[in-house]
Amino acid sequence: MKKNHRVFYCFFVLCLSFILVMAGFCVSASAPPVIILDPGHGGEDGGAVGISGSVEKDLNLDLAKKMAELFSGAGYEVILSRSGDEDTDGRDGFYKRKDILARLALAEQYPNSVFISIHMNSSTSEKDKGFQVFYGLKNGRSSELAEAIYASVFKNMEVTRLREVKKAPETVYLMKNLTIPAVLIECGFISNRSDATLLNDPAYRENLAFVLYSGIVDFIEKRTDLSSEGEEEDILTGDQNILATSRSQASQDFVH
Numbered sequence: 001m002k003k004n005h006r007v008f009y010c011f012f013v014l015c016l017s018f019i020l021v022m023a024g025f026c027v028s029a030s031a032p033p034v035i036i037l038d039p040g041h042g043g044e045d046g047g048a049v050g051i052s053g054s055v056e057k058d059l060n061l062d063l064a065k066k067m068a069e070l071f072s073g074a075g076y077e078v079i080l081s082r083s084g085d086e087d088t089d090g091r092d093g094f095y096k097r098k099d100i101l102a103r104l105a106l107a108e109q110y111p112n113s114v115f116i117s118i119h120m121n122s123s124t125s126e127k128d129k130g131f132q133v134f135y136g137l138k139n140g141r142s143s144e145l146a147e148a149i150y151a152s153v154f155k156n157m158e159v160t161r162l163r164e165v166k167k168a169p170e171t172v173y174l175m176k177n178l179t180i181p182a183v184l185i186e187c188g189f190i191s192n193r194s195d196a197t198l199l200n201d202p203a204y205r206e207n208l209a210f211v212l213y214s215g216i217v218d219f220i221e222k223r224t225d226l227s228s229e230g231e232e233e234d235i236l237t238g239d240q241n242i243l244a245t246s247r248s249q250a251s252q253d254f255v256h
């Protein structure tokens with residue numbers, strides 16, 4: 001009987017170990033994040049108007065849709081904050097504050113997600129040009145997400161100028177308040193002739209969509225649970241290594 005007990009005990013321990021290992025495996029292989037793509041502006045809010053007449057909201061939406069196709073094709077769940085030429089609060093008339101709050105509320109429904117806001121930049125100086133990523137303030141991983149996108153553009157694309165990754169100004173409400181990893185991508189200055197020519201070319205946007213997608217996937221593959229880690233202090237430390245680009249502060253995008 002004692003021997004039988006011992007055999008049973010060993011069998012029990014083996015089963016328990018197996019269950020614990022499997023449970024650990026399941027936890028570490030957590031679900032991939034939802035990709036929230038946020039084409040800036042929409043509806044009555046056109047955003048910036050380019051030197052050649054292109055309207056920011058249209059370019060933002062087209063690029064976001066191209067990215068959505070790539071993520072969906074790779075099996076990710078994708079949420080677009082808007083899928084047409086409209087604002088996001090579902091009300092008649094346009095209220096910037098309600099539109100921004102609706103985007104925030106949408107994102108908060110998905111704790112395991114990344115938030116990618118797509119914009120085109122603009123400046124009072126036609127000379128200002130280039131691509132730049134700004135990162136959110138509340139989640140320490142936002143800066144890593146921004147760096148991964150920067151690295152992908154650096155490796156895979158020729159842009160007119162690759163500006164340093166930078167912490168978003170506090171005036172950008174979404175970047176200040178989102179608790180998930182969040183970035184705002186300024187794809188180029190449509191107030192600059194060279195950038196506008198590139199960004200108005202569908203083939204360039206197709207290429208850019210793929211390069212941005214690749215950078216975001218690089219980030220995701222290094223990280224699993226994105227829900228709540230990271231502290232603001234991390235960002236402040238990281239930001240000391242980032243050269244300030246005062247020109248970007250002239251961006252009209254950060255007025256609203």
Ligand SMILES: [Zn+2]
Pocket residue numbers: 040041047048056119120253
């Ligand atoms: Zn914008």
